[in-house]
Amino acid sequence: MPTIAIAGAGPGLGAAVARRFGRELFDVALISRNAGKLQALEQDLIGEGITARGYVADVRDRESLARALTQAAEELGPIEVLQFSPVPSAEFLKPVLDTTVEDLQAATEQSILGPVAAIRQVLPGMMARGVGSILLINGASAVHPNGIVAGTSTAFAGESAYGAMLHDAVVDKHVNVRQLIIPGAIGGGDPLYDPAALAERVWQLHSVPGDFRVIVGQ
Numbered sequence: 001m002p003t004i005a006i007a008g009a010g011p012g013l014g015a016a017v018a019r020r021f022g023r024e025l026f027d028v029a030l031i032s033r034n035a036g037k038l039q040a041l042e043q044d045l046i047g048e049g050i051t052a053r054g055y056v057a058d059v060r061d062r063e064s065l066a067r068a069l070t071q072a073a074e075e076l077g078p079i080e081v082l083q084f085s086p087v088p089s090a091e092f093l094k095p096v097l098d099t100t101v102e103d104l105q106a107a108t109e110q111s112i113l114g115p116v117a118a119i120r121q122v123l124p125g126m127m128a129r130g131v132g133s134i135l136l137i138n139g140a141s142a143v144h145p146n147g148i149v150a151g152t153s154t155a156f157a158g159e160s161a162y163g164a165m166l167h168d169a170v171v172d173k174h175v176n177v178r179q180l181i182i183p184g185a186i187g188g189g190d191p192l193y194d195p196a197a198l199a200e201r202v203w204q205l206h207s208v209p210g211d212f213r214v215i216v217g218q
Contacts, residue, residue: 001025001026001027001051001076001077002025002026002027002077002078002080002081003026003027003028003029003072003073003076003077003078003079003080003081004017004018004021004026004027004028004029004079004080004081004082004083005029005031005069005072005079005081005082005083005118005122006018006028006029006030006031006083006085007031007057007059007065007082007083007084007085007086007114007115007118008031008032008059008083008084008085008086008087009030009031009032009038009041009054010032010037010041010087011037011040011041012186012187012195013085013137013186013195013198013199013202014030014032014041014083014085015041015044015045015195016195016196016198016199017083017198017199017202017203018030018041018045018050018052019045019048019050019196019199020196020199020200020202020203021081021203021206022045022048022049022050022051022052024203026080026081027050027051027052027053027076027077028045028050028051028052028053028076029052029053029055029068029069029072029076029079030042030045030052030053030054030055031054031055031056031057031059031065031068031069031072032054032056032057033056033057033058033059035054035056038054038055038056039054041054042054051076053072053075053076055068055069055071055072056068059084059086059110059114059115059118060106060109060110060113060114062113062114062117065114065117065118065121066117066118066121069082069118069121069122070121073122073125078125078129079122079125079126079132080126080129080131080132080133081132081133081134081135081206082118082119082122082132082133082134082135083135083137083202084114084115084118084119084134084135084136084137085135085136085137086110086114088107088110088111088139088149088151088152089106089107089110091103091106092104092106092107092150092151092152092155093148093149093151093152094149094150094151095147095148095150096147096150099150099151103150103151104151104154104155106151107151107152107154107155108154108155108158110155111152111155111156111158111159112155112158112159112162115136115159115162115163116162119134119166122134123170123175126170126173126175127170127173127175130173130174131174131175132174132175132176133175133176133177133178133205133206134163134166134175134176134177134178135178135179135180135202135205135206136159136160136163136177136178136179136180137179137180137182137202138156138159138160138179138180138181138182139152139156139181139182139183140181140182140183141153141156142156142157142159142160142179142181143160143181143183143213143215145157160179160213163177163179163212164179164212164213167212168212171209176205176206176209177212178205178206178210178212178213178214179212179213179214180198180201180202180205180214180216181213181214181215181216182198182216183215183216183217184216184217186198192216192217193216198216201214201216
């Protein structure tokens with residue numbers, strides 16, 4: 001079976017994507033730093049007939065992230081899809097005038113160094129097999145910098161630039177690098193941002209090649 005690894009898996013979008021890909025007979029590797037929530041999500045998915053395993057890792061700890069992806073590939077099989085979608089930490093969701101060097105360092109570790117580390121772990125196998133998708137999930141500040149959340153805006157811009165360059169570099173190697181911009185609150189009542197609807201968008205990003213960036217609502 002193909003495997004999807006979800007870095008930053010949680011009970012909202014991560015769970016919905018796991019279920020959507022599970023319907024397509026994907027095995028699911030769930031990566032999160034919260035062991036308790038991870039175990040609960042794993043058991044829920046298993047109860048629904050989906051092969052799922054949880055791996056505890058913090059995306060800001062590049063070594064633990066690499067170990068989790070290696071273990072997932074060994075236990076479930078080669079990773080065909082990587083989704084990188086951790087929720088930004090509140091510690092660097094600050095106005096620009098209050099944002100420190102340390103805040104930007106933390107944001108960079110999560111949203112630039114984290115995805116690059118994860119991608120570097122799975123990309124060689126994808127290129128060798130001639131199949132794979134790397135899916136970056138970001139909020140609106142990746143496109144429109146928001147001075148209220150300066151750390152995330154800065155780091156998302158770097159993640160976006162890296163992803164766009166990677167898209168162009170590997171498209172002829174049959175690896176699909178895409179970005180989904182979600183400019184609204186997930187699960188906030190708008191049908192566009194319902195987790196199941198967003199999971200369907202994620203599935204389409206994987207299954208239908210296209211431009212690097214897709215913005216929900218456009």
